[in-house]
Amino acid sequence: MDPIRNPYAPGAGQRPPELAGRDEQLAAFEVVLERVAKGRPERSLVLTGLRGVGKTVLLNALRGAAVRKGWGTGKLEARPGQGLRRPLSSALHQAVRELGHRDEDSVDHVLGVIKSFAHRDAGAAAKLKDQWSPGIDAPAVRGRADSGDIEIDLVELFTDLGGLAADVGKGIGIFIDEMQDLGPDDISALCAACHELSQSGLPVIVVGAGLPHLPAVLSASKSYSERLFRYQRIDRLSREAADRALEAPAADEDAAYAADALAAMYDATGGYPYFIQAYGKAVWDLAPRSPITAADVAVAAPEAESELAVGFFGSRYERATPGERDYLMAMAEVAAAQDEAEGDAVLSADVAANLGKKPQSLSPARDSLLKKGLVYSGERGRIAFTVPHFGRYLRERG
Ligand SMILES: Nc1ncnc2c1ncn2[C@@H]1O[C@H](COP(=O)(O)OP(=O)(O)O)[C@@H](O)[C@H]1O
Ligand SMILES: [Mg+2]
Missing domain, CATH: 1.10.10.10 (Winged helix-like DNA-binding domain superfamily/Winged helix DNA-binding domain)
Incomplete structure (x- = not known):
């Protein structure tokens, strides 16, 4: 079929044409947003799961929901060995801009606190030229969020941000992907800051995503983390959701699947979203016409598998000695x-x-x-x- 109209989107973080099987998480998040904006106690949300199940795209969708509610949002992807200060400062800078608070002095104050939080990255003795700046024009607010103790600094930073968001009746959402890659000090400080937030009722939430052992990482850091976060296991899709992930985008292009084709697809993909996109893409390109049949799936399978071998498995395998x-x-x-x-x-x-x-x-x-x-x-x-x-x-x- 026409490759130009191929709707499927295999690839890390690629927005799928149909976000299937995640209605429950999206609906629950709407409630969280409303509650947090009203200062009600809410736990921070953490999505966990294997690679390729759709954590990143769900995290992005949750962020989109927050933006639609007028929230200020920022996102970062944790990397092993990288400190939290810089990427968090950039994310929060973005969040403050999105919030669109009208009072310039209040905004400049919070931006100045973000700046001093970021500056502390190079250490107290760092020369001005070594100081990294998140592109903020406002002058740094000395003595706020720059003690060097990341736990104290995060609490001060979140408190000021929360105040700004509360002024406009909205919230701030901080989205952290690959959260298991944060360093131990940053993890522990983040838990402590979330703990503080949950007690003060400030409208700031952290939404994390990471590998299945992330809950273990968090509870090893702070024993109370189990009460702090609501863990959502993101898994492969049910047969019904997997069918929708394939059928809805096809229908938008006036194409369809035969029943045996859908069964063959689920058999091959196991309902894993990455595999669904890869198979969907390969089958579309190789099938002569709609409706797509089980025979088309069989013909396309080697193509889909070799795509996966390179793009999904191989790139990881190559990292191993x-x-x-x-x-x-x-x-x-x-x-x-x-x-x-x-x-x-x-x-x-x-x-x-x-x-x-x-x-x-x-x-x-x-x-x-x-x-x-x-x-x-x-x-x-x-x-x-x-x-x-x-x-x-x-x-x-x-
Ligand atoms: N709910 C879903 N329905 C259909 N496809 C999805 C869904 N979630 C993710 N995908 C697809 O799966 C692939 C992997 O998604 P990604 O968010 O990068 O996974 P993860 O972050 O868990 O490794 C992408 O190609 C994406 O389009
Ligand atoms: Mg991801």
Whole structure:
């Protein structure tokens, strides 16, 4: 069919033509927005899930909902080894601009606090030229959010922002993607600041997204984090939602799927959103005409799989060293051999046994894979792939 009209959008963070199966999260967030703007107690929201399930696009959609309510919003993506001050300052600068508060002096004060918060990044003794600035013209407000203790500084910063938002009866939403990659000090300060916010009723919320072990990261940092955040597991789509993800965009282009084609698609994709987009794209291009049939799906499968092998699996696999690849392969073998009821996670001890090595000798490889975000450990002693179907990919690649 006409590739120019192909509606599907495989790719990290790519907005899907139809955001299927997330109505519940979107509706719940509307309530959160209303409550927070009214100063009611609300927990911050954290989306967790494997790679490719649609956390980033859902986070963006939630941000869009906040913008439509007139909120000030800002987003950042955490990166390993990078401090929170700079990206957060940029995000908050954006949020203040979006808020559109009319009183220039109040806005300049808050922007000045953001600036002094950012300046503290280089350390107190830094020369002016080393100070990084988030493009803010207002003069820095010395003595506010610049103590150097990130926890104190965040609380001061959020308090001033919350005051500004409360003035206009709106809120501030801070959206943090790949939240598990924040450093331990930043995580702990963020928890403390959210704790403070929840008590003061200020209209500021943090909405995070990250890998499945993010709740464990947060609770290891602050034991009260379980009460602070509402965790939403983002998972593969139900059959019904997966069908809608494929059918609705096709219908917009006057195309359709035969019933057996939809069944074949769900079989191949397992309902994982990234796979749905990749298969949808490949099938559309290769099918001779609408309606798309199961036979078309079979013809397009190798094309879809090779796209995924490059764009989704390969780019991650390439980050692993040869030793780490052996570890990944052993994980894949152990996972294939174990009972389905045991889930996707495998015991690190079984991986070591599979490789005929002592567990301790493998901990550098394991730690490095954890740092690279290829595997995660949600439970002590267990380890799992962050990428769905990764074990199958490895076994097939041999
Ligand atoms: N609810 C959904 N319905 C249909 N497609 C989706 C949905 N959520 C995500 N996708 C698609 O899945 C892919 C991965 O989304 P992304 O948000 O990057 O996942 P994650 O951040 O969890 O790794 C993208 O191609 C996106 O268009
Ligand atoms: Mg993402």
